[in-house]
Amino acid sequence: MEAMAKDKVVIVDDDEFMRDSLLEALTRPDLQVIGFGRAAEALDAVSDGSASLLLTDMRMAEMDGMQLLQEVKRLDPRLPVVMMTAFATVETAVQAMKHGAFDYVMKPFKAEEIDLVVHRALEHHRLLTENEFLKDELAKKFRNADFVGKSPAMKVVFEQIRQVAPSSATVFIRGESGTGKELVARSIHAQSPRRSHPLVKVNCAALSAGVLESELFGHEKGAFTGADRRRIGRFEMADGGTLFLDEVSEMDLHLQGKLLRVLQEKEFERVGSSETLAVDVRILASSNRELEKGIEKGDFRQDLYFRLNVISVDLPPLRERRADIPALVRHFLDRFRLEEGGGVKDISDEALDILGRYDWPGNVRELANIMERLMVLGRGDVIDAAQVENAMPKSAIRPDAAAPASAVPALGTAFQVRTLDQVERECIQNTLRHFGGARARTAEALGISERSLRDRLKRWQEAGLIGEV
Numbered sequence: 344m345e346a347m348a349k350d351k352v353v354i355v356d357d358d359e360f361m362r363d364s365l366l367e368a369l370t371r372p373d374l375q376v377i378g379f380g381r382a383a384e385a386l387d388a389v390s391d392g393s394a395s396l397l398l399t400d401m402r403m404a405e406m407d408g409m410q411l412l413q414e415v416k417r418l419d420p421r422l423p424v425v426m427m428t429a430f431a432t433v434e435t436a437v438q439a440m441k442h443g444a445f446d447y448v449m450k451p452f453k454a455e456e457i458d459l460v461v462h463r464a465l466e467h468h469r470l471l472t473e474n475e476f477l478k479d480e481l482a483k484k485f486r487n488a489d490f491v492g493k494s495p496a497m498k499v500v501f502e503q504i505r506q507v508a509p510s511s512a513t514v515f516i517r518g519e520s521g522t523g524k525e526l527v528a529r530s531i532h533a534q535s536p537r538r539s540h541p542l543v544k545v546n547c548a549a550l551s552a553g554v555l556e557s558e559l560f561g562h563e564k565g566a567f568t569g570a571d572r573r574r575i576g577r578f579e580m581a582d583g584g585t586l587f588l589d590e591v592s593e594m595d596l597h598l599q600g601k602l603l604r605v606l607q608e609k610e611f612e613r614v615g616s617s618e619t620l621a622v623d624v625r626i627l628a629s630s631n632r633e634l635e636k637g638i639e640k641g642d643f644r645q646d647l648y649f650r651l652n653v654i655s656v657d658l659p660p661l662r663e664r665r666a667d668i669p670a671l672v673r674h675f676l677d678r679f680r681l682e683e684g685g686g687v688k689d690i691s692d693e694a695l696d697i698l699g700r701y702d703w704p705g706n707v708r709e710l711a712n713i714m715e716r717l718m719v720l721g722r723g724d725v726i727d728a729a730q731v732e733n734a735m736p737k738s739a740i741r742p743d744a745a746a747p748a749s750a751v752p753a754l755g756t757a758f759q760v761r762t763l764d765q766v767e768r769e770c771i772q773n774t775l776r777h778f779g780g781a782r783a784r785t786a787e788a789l790g791i792s793e794r795s796l797r798d799r800l801k802r803w804q805e806a807g808l809i810g811e812v
């Protein structure tokens with residue numbers, strides 16, 4: 344950061360004389376003014392989001408002021424654009440205001456006039472930026488109270504977070520889907536000295552290799568087809584802060600090599616550039632599958648694994664820490680009551696017992712979803728057992744699992760004795776139906792491999808216990 348941040352003002356006018364007199368009029372210690380003769384150049388100059396104001400002439404060859412305005416609004420909607428126009432085009436100036444121009448000035452104008460409009464536009468931009476920043480901070484603000492856990496297993500996790508947060512060590516966060524890996528990442532960042540800098544997240548599973556590469560490292564204009572302007576990557580955005588590489592196991596081998604280099608040397612190049620950039624970024628990475636298997640198969644580089652796995656935080660699945668369920672239920676009850684403004688205030692002990700016995704293949708996220716559903720559909724003050732039974736995939740309730748509360752609920756009159764094999768069959772069939780026959784999702788939800796699902800279905804089919812699936 345410089346001692347005094349200068350506001351960058353970009354001027355575009357194809358009339359050189361006009362440009363020069365504006366540059367002169369705006370020579371002030373708090374401004375960095377750059378002039379261009381073509382709209383395309385100005386667009387390029389504002390594309391990285393560093394400008395605070397754009398002053399543009401209306402009539403220009405190639406791209407005119409109006410087109411420029413529209414491009415800019417797409418790129419950086421907060422950037423105030425002031426149109427400069429001659430008398431004859433007042434109509435167009437009005438049109439420009441409709442398209443989001445901040446203001447317009449008519450040529451020829453006096454120095455005071457342009458001073459005033461620049462002052463107002465910069466003030467406007469400053470407020471918008473501050474506002475955005477505050478909103479962002481608020482949204483990102485992480486309250487530890489939002490991270491619930493009473494079980495011994497979660498106490499260990501909280502303690503690990505407390506210990507690793509102050510350093511810049513890479514942390515590898517492991518756990519099934521929905522166990523709270525992102526919360527761990529946010530918590531580490533929020534308790535670290537980097538907390539006033541950004542926490543930037545990249546989901547490595549959601550993007551194709553090429554897109555992910557330029558997302559991480561940025562690219563130069565012209566680096567590839569479609570790269571019509573420079574773009575800074577997540578590593579640069581996270582400078583001074585933390586970069587969370589979500590689902591890092593899904594990254595392809597080529598990119599893994601590039602990532603390894605940044606981890607080792609703290610430097611990289613934008614795609615299409617030979618300029619080496621240095622960054623100070625702390626890395627957090629997550630994976631919901633066992634990376635060790637990926638390494639065996641050659642899908643994941645072992646050297647990268649060692650680099651990432653300096654310290655690991657393991658989140659146990661919810662079914663292995665059922666003691667957390669009641670506290671989580673109350674937490675979501677409070678959260679969704681605020682969000683949805685529903686009238687539901689409480690949950691009955693029996694209802695809580697049912698929740699405590701379910702296996703939660705989708706972990707805390709699944710519990711959150713069910714609680715939200717119960718709040719939205721809930722009638723009356725208290726959620727009861729019947730409502731919970733309705734909201735949940737019944738097949739998966741485990742009557743034998745240890746309930747968090749001491750009382751084991753009475754078995755209703757509807758209870759039927761069945762063999763475990765029957766229960767398993769029904770459970771699998773219901774889950775399959777629930778996912779519209781999608782085997783991969785069914786297997787994942789049930790916590791078994793696709794192969795073992797296929798084997799079971801085949802066995803039952805051959806035994807004539809189930810129909811075509």
Ligand SMILES: Nc1ncnc2c1ncn2[C@@H]1O[C@H](COP(=O)(O)OP(=O)(O)OP(=O)(O)O)[C@@H](O)[C@H]1O
Nearest residue numbers: 489490491519520521522523524525526631707708
């Ligand atoms: N201990 C917890 N306390 C409160 N809320 C939690 C807790 N764990 C998870 N959640 C909530 O459950 C949801 C899923 O958590 P999160 O996104 O952190 O899981 P994840 O492990 O990153 O899942 P995935 O692997 O699918 O990305 C979020 O809405 C999160 O706020």
Ligand SMILES: [Mg+2]
Nearest residue numbers: 521524525589
């Ligand atoms: Mg996640």
